[in-house]
Amino acid sequence: MVFLEALPRWEYINLMKAVDIVVLPSRNEPFGIVALEAWAAGKPVVATTAGGPAEFIWHDVNGFLVDANPGGLAHGIGSLLADHEHCRKLGANGRKAVEEEYNWDKVAMYTEGVYNAVLSQ
Incomplete structure (x- = not known):
């Protein structure tokens, strides 16, 4: 799927709710807010x-981590699509x-800790 222009927020949310899984095929993704958006939708x-993403996605807990090649991606996608109950479980774990861990209070606390560490140097 290719989007040629930005989607309105409501349309993006509706699309995220409609999918079964979210795939991040990136080979160089620094964090990946899309993963958090997927989890917020229970995907x-x-x-x-x-x-x-390899630093915060736990394989077979809240998603799948696969090799960065077509075969790895196909295996991860196929495994989840073949077991809808397991797919839902991983999405629920991501939502949790x-x-x-990624709510505003935790993010603010972490950010404040980083600022305090820098200021104390």
Whole structure:
């Protein structure tokens, strides 16, 4: 799927709710806010082991981490689509991670800690 222009926020949210899984095929993704958006919608994420998502996606807990090649992506996508219950479980785990670890209070606390560490140097 290719979007040629930015989508209105409501349309993006509706699309995210309509999909079964979200795939991040990036080979160089620093963090990947799309993964958090997918989890907020209760969707599991298939991402490559290259880049930032490998640091916060837990394989077979809230998504799949796969090799950064077509075969790896196909395996991750196929595995989740073949087991809808497991797919829903991983999406629910992702939703829980967003609620508990990536909420505004936690992000603000972490950011404040970084600022304090820099200021104390």
